[in-house]
Amino acid sequence: MTILSTDKLNRVFGSLTAVRDVSLSVDPGEVHALIGPNGAGKSTLVGMIAGRIPPTSGRVVFDGKDVTSLPAHRRMQMGMAYTFQITAIYARLTLFDNLALALDDRDPARVAAALDRVGLTERSDQLAGDLSYGHQRLLEIAMGVAQAPRLLILDEPTQGLAESEIAGFGDLVRSLRGTTTILLIEHNMNVVMELADRITVLETGEVLATGTPDQIRANLAVQDAYLGTTHA
Numbered sequence: 001m002t003i004l005s006t007d008k009l010n011r012v013f014g015s016l017t018a019v020r021d022v023s024l025s026v027d028p029g030e031v032h033a034l035i036g037p038n039g040a041g042k043s044t045l046v047g048m049i050a051g052r053i054p055p056t057s058g059r060v061v062f063d064g065k066d067v068t069s070l071p072a073h074r075r076m077q078m079g080m081a082y083t084f085q086i087t088a089i090y091a092r093l094t095l096f097d098n099l100a101l102a103l104d105d106r107d108p109a110r111v112a113a114a115l116d117r118v119g120l121t122e123r124s125d126q127l128a129g130d131l132s133y134g135h136q137r138l139l140e141i142a143m144g145v146a147q148a149p150r151l152l153i154l155d156e157p158t159q160g161l162a163e164s165e166i167a168g169f170g171d172l173v174r175s176l177r178g179t180t181t182i183l184l185i186e187h188n189m190n191v192v193m194e195l196a197d198r199i200t201v202l203e204t205g206e207v208l209a210t211g212t213p214d215q216i217r218a219n220l221a222v223q224d225a226y227l228g229t230t231h232a
């Protein structure tokens with residue numbers, strides 16, 4: 001059973017095929033990482049999954065329905081949530097108000113619980129715009145999680161986070177494992193190897209390999225193309 005699948009998804013920009021014939025499937029409850037070198041097509045693929053970028057051809061199926069032609073907000077109504085590299089928080093509102101908006105509920109206990117998941121409870125009354133970049137990323141993740149999505153897409157969530165914050169992020173993902181399906185685009189290989197149930201490797205727009213962290217580590221093509229390790 002899959003909650004999300006893509007079927008021969010393609011996206012062409014002029015003479016460049018950014019994503020070529022990508023078919024992948026994500027199982028309910030798994031943490032599925034998407035990795036690959038810069039320019040491999042990760043953001044373009046996720047943009048098509050989320051409904052921000054129209055595919056040139058191919059299909060996206062979410063929760064058993066073909067959503068290829070549905071706009072992003074309809075996919076969100078169906079249970080997709082995503083955080084992107086550009087933060088989508090309200091800088092002039094407090095953390096409390098940001099979370100209350102995401103939850104559509106001002107119940108202090110619920111807001112506090114949502115902030116607690118990312119360790120920001122004590123900053124509840126601060127303006128979001130006054131937070132460090134790393135804390136803004138955590139707030140954005142908390143807002144995504146608060147919506148209790150069926151599929152949470154995290155685009156480079158640890159970018160700009162300090163080591164201690166990365167550890168907290170790892171705890172958060174582990175606490176969601178099994179209940180929330182997560183598609184994780186991430187450059188930090190330690191984070192990927194530690195958190196992912198399965199990994200899909202993209203290279204120049206194509207799927208190079210899919211497998212468990214151990215399988216991906218042992219895959220010679222992946223080692224050559226991406227992991228930078230040498231083998232005999």
Ligand SMILES: Nc1ncnc2c1ncn2[C@@H]1O[C@H](COP(=O)(O)OP(=O)(O)OP(=O)(O)O)[C@@H](O)[C@H]1O
Binds near residue numbers: 016037038039040
């Ligand atoms: N709107 C666009 N117009 C033209 N080319 C684009 C557009 N968006 C992406 N590309 C190109 O498509 C290719 C894939 O880009 P994409 O951003 O999807 O890769 P990525 O794997 O997410 O990279 P990164 O890890 O650097 O974010 C790149 O060569 C990029 O220059």
